[in-house]
Amino acid sequence: MSAELAEQVRQRRTFAIISHPDAGKTTLTEKLLLFSGAIQIAGSVKARKATRHATSDWMEIEKQRGISVASSVMQMEYRGCTINLLDTPGHQDFSEDTYRVLTAVDAALMVIDAANGVEPQTRRLLQVCRARNTPILTFVNKMDREVQEPLALMDEIERELGMTVVPFTWPVGMAKFFGGVLDLRKDQMRVFSPGEDRVAGTEEIVDGLANPVLNERFGDVYEQAAGEIELVREAAPAFDEAEFLAGRQTPMFFGSAVNNFGVQEVLDALVDLAPPPGPRPAIQRTVEPDEGKFTGVVFKIQANMDPAHRDRIAFLRVASGKFSRGMNLKVVRSGKTLRPNTVVTFMSQKRELLDEAFAGDIIGIPNHGVLQLGDTLTEGEALQFTGLPFFAPELFRSVEVADPLKTKQLRAGLTQLGEEGAIQVFRPMAGSVLLLGAVGQLQFEVVAHRLEHEYGVKARIMPARYNVARWVTCEEADGGEKELKRFIDANSHRLALDAVDAPTLLLEYAGELRAIQENWPKIKFHALREHAGLVFQQRMGD
């Protein structure tokens, strides 16, 4: 069994695709799936695009929710590997969700629009990848358009994202003079021909980067590319696997997703360079992927489209061992046992019933609230995986029901939406009005809409005076619980409890924080907390 398991793990790649909206993530995803033969026509990937023309933002989100259950995780087979591809929501208001998706992958594919270079959302996402040392592959897209010079792009990525860039391919020209890419490793040029429906692997290949044919055929743009390559070869370091795996060095590829050009190289790089599932830290110990026993962690919860059923899908990353349908799983937090029979996988864009899954795979477990974000599932062992982040909200609202008789429904609805990670809910220690905290404005609209349609509660969402939240803790050496209680007693008027009862300081101005920190040097203030009240020390700024 363990030899089989080790082999299954070795053949797995699990990665997220990240970019600023409109860089071509959807298009690239679709082409990757086409290449691997996972789909004939990337139906649901295309469908996602159609929703973009919806009239209002939250309606769009509503529609996307349904589609994205199917399209947010995709599995494909390529060159003997099982590749799990996780999509990340493009809208920055939903970046918390994206951050959590990034905890479930072993690598990330960054798509850059060659005209726009590094954009704000790329920067934010990269910060999270860097904090976790996630290896990153870079695809520079839209070379068929008027774009930035490749040297300038390379420089920008290095400077802005703090990684060394190692080009694996180099473009010859751009826009209508885009001739193709020089493959620096295979010593050949792949010639570009436009066409959305171009079949994989049919491009013309000319051997030898210095082949005189290239100069004759492409003239100036070839000469320029050859000159740039010389510069790059002198300046850029050689590819170093350890640096790549540590997230400090990124292989860079050029292409045009819409023209199906340069996509196969990316898929090959995922197989050849991206790492298989590795060990994952839990509070109690480190878990190896090829351990015999199953363990997994819930990193995303998504409500299903059918509000009448209220079922939700918990997305679980298998951290170790093998999952088989019908096996008993212990939810470590609650001690409850689950025996999921209708676990789904996401092969070929359809939710299919799944019989088995291995470390690295993503499985979906429909449930009615038994599973929460961050939950660890095991065959019995008491284990809690760490690392699922919750960010201190930056926007706050108070929430009340129009009809006081619906108070119970409001609380129930908010509890579920909070567990799903759609919003953060705080109960102030003084007073009874609930507070909502979000990272993006759109989250409030979605919550109001869903409260009404899924829970039958018309909620009044009103301005709140807070702008800053910090989770507070105190280490044992600094007085621990006792000192924390002293702090809480003295500040209860500006403290609230979050969904897992972690005490949180709420402030109107960031400036107040400094004064409080000075007065309470033994208390730690955190902008990021992990599931189960554990805390990251690190500040993840903008």
Ligand SMILES: Nc1nc2c(ncn2[C@@H]2O[C@H](COP(=O)(O)OP(=O)(O)OP(=O)(O)O)[C@@H](O)[C@H]2O)c(=O)[nH]1
């Ligand atoms: N010219 C050109 N256009 C492209 C290329 N790849 C994608 N596009 C276009 O760029 C636009 C955005 O592409 P998408 O794939 O929808 O971008 P996205 O990153 O998924 O966007 P979000 O879903 O908003 O995150 C679409 O109109 C694509 O047709 C390319 O290689 N060349």
